[in-house]
Each structure stands twice: as structure tokens, then as C-alpha cells.
């Protein structure tokens with residue numbers, strides 16, 4: 558058992574035992590390789606380095622009270638990874654290779670899965686990169702698929718606590734018909750300036766507007782947006798946002814709790830009418846909004862006068878976490894025990 562302070566794990570990379578790798582060469586996938594090394598050897602002209610031919614995923618394994626390790630919705634992550642691959646012309650992964658590697662990498666690093674009481678989890682990071690040396694811009698012929706894992710604490714060190722969101726009105730994270738719906742590295746490079754600006758304004762999250770009209774709420778830097786109003790769960794309908802598996806799960810739970818679901822355009826001016834607002838994604842599950850800071854219009858929207866998450870966000874958060882760790886029956890079939 559590694560000697561880690563499980564209750565105070567940061568959201569950052571920690572070395573584990575092994576990572577797994579699989580190369581795509583001459584039009585086919587090779588053997589799965591187990592590696593202790595944390596580095597890769599890469600040609601200096603590899604397409605992933607110069608032209609961003611890179612996609613990734615982020616999923617989690619959680620230890621339950623029963624000591625069992627559960628992986629959350631791996632098939633959905635598999636499907637999304639392949640739809641990302643298609644979007645930027647990379648070879649799709651055979652399901653069997655993806656499945657084998659996910660389960661094997663968790664098994665090989667079992668002692669790094671944080672214990673139940675810690676509230677922490679094992680973050681699984683699959684990565685696919687183009688490795689052919691090239692100067693011209695066209696898809697690689699060879700690829701490396703690798704998966705590493707790392708034990709992490711809550712994305713925000715305060716845990717489930719309302720945060721300040723910075724409303725970005727100058728920059729976009731994605732183009733209207735670009736790759737905003739793809740988990741590709743380039744999108745995150747684009748958002749770095751906004752993340753810096755938000756941090757300077759003492760905000761923990763960035764909220765982007767739709768890149769075409771700058772009129773609707775679109776997406777956070779690495780999480781989807783949702784709001785609660787009149788017993789309704791509302792989330793943006795947009796071509797430039799990443800289809801979050803957490804968001805989809807929350808919609809299912811909200812429906813199950815008797816709420817209405819609306820997936821539609823959300824005008825900026827509607828922000829003042831929301832009872833609760835939050836961002837959702839694998840790492841945070843839900844990051845509730847304390848305030849949204851609109852510095853351009855000199856406005857602040859408040860959602861948490863008492864500094865606590867709203868009642869519906871809290872209920873959704875607790876239920877999803879309970880399913881992920883096995884405290885609540887998995888009636889939707891979302892978890893797989895290792």
C-alpha cells in the first residue's frame with residue numbers, strides 16, 4: 558500500500574506502478590504493453606506535437622464501502638473516444654482493446670485506488686496521439702494509445718462547495734462548427750488565456766458564451782453547464798460543447814427524481830432567474846456556482862447567499878456519488894466491478 562495522505566490528495570499527477578500502451582502501425586493495432594516508465598519516446602516531427610492530433614478521455618474508478626472497485630460508464634467513454642477519433646481522423650479503437658486496457662491498468666495499480674472513506678478516486682486517462690513524423694498537415698499513419706491512472710482528490714480542494722464562475726465575453730474556446738464537441742487537446746490550449754483571466758478575477762471556473770452570437774450560455778472550460786428552475790433541470794443545446802457523460806447521468810437522475818428536463822438554448826439574460834447553477838464533469842461531479850461574475854456588464858449573479866450548494870444540486874451530487882461507489886443500487890447499470 559503506498560504511503561499517501563488519502564484524505565488530502567490533490568487533483569494532480571502521482572506516479573503509480575504501470576501504464577499500458579498499444580501502437581497502431583501499418584494499419585493495425587499491436588500487442589498491449591505494460592510499462593513502468595513514465596515517459597514515451599517520440600519523434601521530434603510527430604503530428605501530435607505540431608498539429609495537435611491528440612484526443613483523450615477522463616474516467617474514474619471508485620472503491621466502495623464493500624472494498625470493491627467500480628468503473629463508471631466505461632462503455633460511454635469508449636464510444637466518445639471513438640467519436641473523437643473519427644472527428645480528427647484517427648483510427649478507432651477496438652472495444653476489446655479498450656476494455657482490456659482499462660480493466661488491466663486499474664488492476665495493476667489496485668493499491669492506488671483511494672479507500673472508501675477518503676472520498677478520493679482513481680482517475681483514468683486514456684490518450685491517443687499521432688506519432689508519424691511529418692511536416693505537411695495531414696493525418697498520421699501511426700498512432701500510440703496509452704492509458705495511465707493516478708489517484709486524485711476533489712478537483713477543487715474545498716470539495717463540494719460553491720465556486721465563483723467567470724463569464725468570458727471576449728474569447729471563445731471553440732469555433733461554432735469546430736471541434737468543441739471533441740475531447741481534443743487543442744480546445745484546452747485555446748482556453749488557457751480565459752482560465753488565467755478568471756484566476757486573476759479570483760474565479761475558479763470559466764463560463765463561455767456560444768461562439769456564434771455571444772448570446773447563449775455554452776460551456777465551462779472542462780465541464781458542462783446546468784441550471785435549476787421550477788423543478789426543471791436545464792442544460793445548453795449546442796454544437797460546440799462536449800457531450801458530458803456526467804451531465805447525461807444527472808439528467809437521468811433528475812428525471813428519476815420527478816424533475817423536468819430541458820435541453821435548449823439558454824440566453825444570458827436568463828441567468829438571473831435560476832435558483833441553482835452548476836458545472837458538471839467526471840472530476841467534479843458537480844461544481845455548484847456561488848456567483849457568476851459578468852465583469853463586462855458589471856453584474857454579479859448570486860446563487861448561494863448562505864455559501865452552501867443548493868438543495869437539488871446536493872441531492873443530485875449525493876445520488877451520483879452513491880451510485881459510483883456502490884452505496885446506492887446501480888439501477889441504471891452504470892458501474893462495472895473490476
Ligand SMILES: *Cc1c(COP(=O)(O)O)cnc(C)c1O
Nearest residue numbers: 779780781799801802803838839
Ligand atoms: C471532459 C469534459 C466535460 C465533462 O465530460 P464528462 O464525460 O462528464 O467527464 C465537459 N466539457 C469539456 C469541455 C470536457 O473536456
